[in-house]
Amino acid sequence: MEAIWTLGSKDAAQYSPLRQDTEADVVVIGAGITGLMTALRLAEAGQRVIVLEALTVGAGGTGGATGNLYSTLASGHAPLQRKWGEEVAGDVAKARSEAIDHIEALIGRFAIDCDFHRQPAYRVMADNDDKTSLDLNDEYDALVGAGLDVRIADDPGLPFETQGLKIHGQAQFNPLQFTQGLGRAACERGVVIHEHSPVREVNAKESVVLTDTARVSAPHIVHATHTPKGINLLQGGMLVFREYAVSARLKSGRYPEGIIWVLDPFHSLRSYRHAGERHLMVIGEKHKTGEHRGDYYQLLRDYLNAHFDVEAFTFQWSAQQYSSPDGLPYIGRMHGHDNLYMATGFAADGLVWGTLAGMLIADQIMGRANPWQARFDSRRLTLGKSAAQYAKENATVTKHMVKDYLGTEKLKEFDEVRAGQARVASVDGEKLAIHRTAAGELKVLSAVCPHMKCIVHWNAAESTWDCPCHGSRFDHGGGVIEGPAYQPLERRDRPD
Numbered sequence: 001m002e003a004i005w006t007l008g009s010k011d012a013a014q015y016s017p018l019r020q021d022t023e024a025d026v027v028v029i030g031a032g033i034t035g036l037m038t039a040l041r042l043a044e045a046g047q048r049v050i051v052l053e054a055l056t057v058g059a060g061g062t063g064g065a066t067g068n069l070y071s072t073l074a075s076g077h078a079p080l081q082r083k084w085g086e087e088v089a090g091d092v093a094k095a096r097s098e099a100i101d102h103i104e105a106l107i108g109r110f111a112i113d114c115d116f117h118r119q120p121a122y123r124v125m126a127d128n129d130d131k132t133s134l135d136l137n138d139e140y141d142a143l144v145g146a147g148l149d150v151r152i153a154d155d156p157g158l159p160f161e162t163q164g165l166k167i168h169g170q171a172q173f174n175p176l177q178f179t180q181g182l183g184r185a186a187c188e189r190g191v192v193i194h195e196h197s198p199v200r201e202v203n204a205k206e207s208v209v210l211t212d213t214a215r216v217s218a219p220h221i222v223h224a225t226h227t228p229k230g231i232n233l234l235q236g237g238m239l240v241f242r243e244y245a246v247s248a249r250l251k252s253g254r255y256p257e258g259i260i261w262v263l264d265p266f267h268s269l270r271s272y273r274h275a276g277e278r279h280l281m282v283i284g285e286k287h288k289t290g291e292h293r294g295d296y297y298q299l300l301r302d303y304l305n306a307h308f309d310v311e312a313f314t315f316q317w318s319a320q321q322y323s324s325p326d327g328l329p330y331i332g333r334m335h336g337h338d339n340l341y342m343a344t345g346f347a348a349d350g351l352v353w354g355t356l357a358g359m360l361i362a363d364q365i366m367g368r369a370n371p372w373q374a375r376f377d378s379r380r381l382t383l384g385k386s387a388a389q390y391a392k393e394n395a396t397v398t399k400h401m402v403k404d405y406l407g408t409e410k411l412k413e414f415d416e417v418r419a420g421q422a423r424v425a426s427v428d429g430e431k432l433a434i435h436r437t438a439a440g441e442l443k444v445l446s447a448v449c450p451h452m453k454c455i456v457h458w459n460a461a462e463s464t465w466d467c468p469c470h471g472s473r474f475d476h477g478g479g480v481i482e483g484p485a486y487q488p489l490e491r492r493d494r495p496d
């Protein structure tokens with residue numbers, strides 16, 4: 001489903017797929033904000049860069065983001081400070097503020113039209129009890145300690161009473177338009193982008209990446225794919241979530257302004273204007289990927305209807321996030337391979353982390369010192385801060401493996417799956433992912449995720465097969481949409 005940002009991006013440049021073998025100094029896999037930030041910085045330093053994108057520029061997590069740019073984290077600065085202490089919490093705010101300034105500077109330098117504007121961020125609660133006040137007091141102290149300009153919130157224009165905090169000097173933009181502009185700027189500096197060119201294999205030893213049609217040899221290979229492709233040590237502790245967004249036009253014309261996080265329960269709100277028309281969007285209903293259990297879009301529509309005078313709903317979409325076990329992103333060289341680089345663990349804050357990652361990875365490749373490299377290093381070991389999430393995630397993966405392999409129902413005939421339905425079932429001893437489209441066409445795939453052999457689950461909101469273990473997602477024809485899997489779900493013969 002299309003995000004609202006496509007409104008401002010209809011005239012996007014198109015880049016041809018990779019058709020023949022070639023060489024570069026650096027090959028970047030993925031044309032989201034991370035990949036293109038990396039590519040542009042490298043090209044400006046004189047490197048020959050090729051970017052391979054499975055879909056189109058910005059079509060991954062970046063094009064599904066809310067477009068908020070903030071120095072703190074959506075999950076709050078107080079939990080970060082509790083886990084890491086004041087110095088790290090301060091570094092996070094400083095590094096992220098620098099990344100936002102970098103985005104603003106690039107927009108100015110390359111005249112990127114993406115509706116960038118400075119806005120405050122609000123962290124508010126509707127409940128007025130002692131616990132609320134204590135939480136907000138902690139958050140206030142952490143934000144002030146991190147050097148941010150924070151006050152007691154005035155009214156962000158919500159139609160209900162709240163109390164909370166206001167952080168000055170944050171920003172908003174259209175993330176898809178920005179990334180497309182970044183792509184154009186990178187190409188002007190000599191970067192070559194190939195869309196519709198999914199990488200199917202990375203051979204670290206030979207330093208080569210392969211698509212279905214050709215290969216690129218390069219001494220440096222960057223996985224700017226939101227989570228690294230293939231099997232990676234860090235995936236074992238990563239939490240993978242999906243989150244949903246709905247936008248609407250309001251009858252009153254009174255739209256709240258700024259980055260607004262309502263905490264009880266968590267909903268992120270912002271407004272967006274395009275071609276004279278305004279929209280309010282709400283983001284929320286986060287759940288673990290592969291554990292889809294309800295109509296999340298309807299819940300968000302209910303939330304908007306309960307609090308605002310909705311005239312019409314305009315867009316709905318969803319996106320994925322990867323949370324690292326110690327709460328900070330992993331950026332830089334991968335374990336065991338000095339020629340491979342990665343950037344992941346951005347949680348819901350990756351437009352800014354992705355920008356920082358692009359700067360850090362490019363500097364690392366160029367051999368330039370960067371003060372933030374060690375802080376976010378992908379090779380760091382933080383057992384004390386990560387152990388709990390590692391243990392929990394590995395238990396979850398084991399639970400899915402056992403339950404999904406043992407508990408699959410048996411199917412006698414494919415007719416048992418009716419139009420619009422999908423099921424994972426055992427047929428002749430094999431686990432199959434079976435879907436019949438609304439038009440009655442039967443699609444039969446192996447239900448075994450090619451990444452690490454977990455069983456995929458149906459996601460009815462998106463009509464996709466999602467893997468609950470590490471977040472690989474596949475369309476109803478089996479094609480890879482996102483996540484660590486390189487290969488599609490295998491197709492199986494079907495009786496009709």
Ligand SMILES: Cc1cc2nc3c(=O)[nH]c(=O)nc-3n(C[C@H](O)[C@H](O)[C@H](O)COP(=O)(O)OP(=O)(O)OC[C@H]3O[C@@H](n4cnc5c(N)ncnc54)[C@H](O)[C@@H]3O)c2cc1C
Binds near residue numbers: 061353
């Ligand atoms: C609902 C939601 C809202 C969010 N809102 C915000 C926000 O307001 N502010 C914020 O800072 N963060 C936000 N985030 C987080 C943010 O969207 C992401 O962290 C960020 O966009 C990640 O950027 P990226 O470039 O690393 O990954 P992506 O944008 O996902 O780019 C990776 C690219 O790699 C490509 N790719 C994958 N596999 C291959 C392959 N095999 N071959 C070639 N290409 C491949 C993909 O197609 C994709 O285009 C939000 C997240 C969610 C879930």
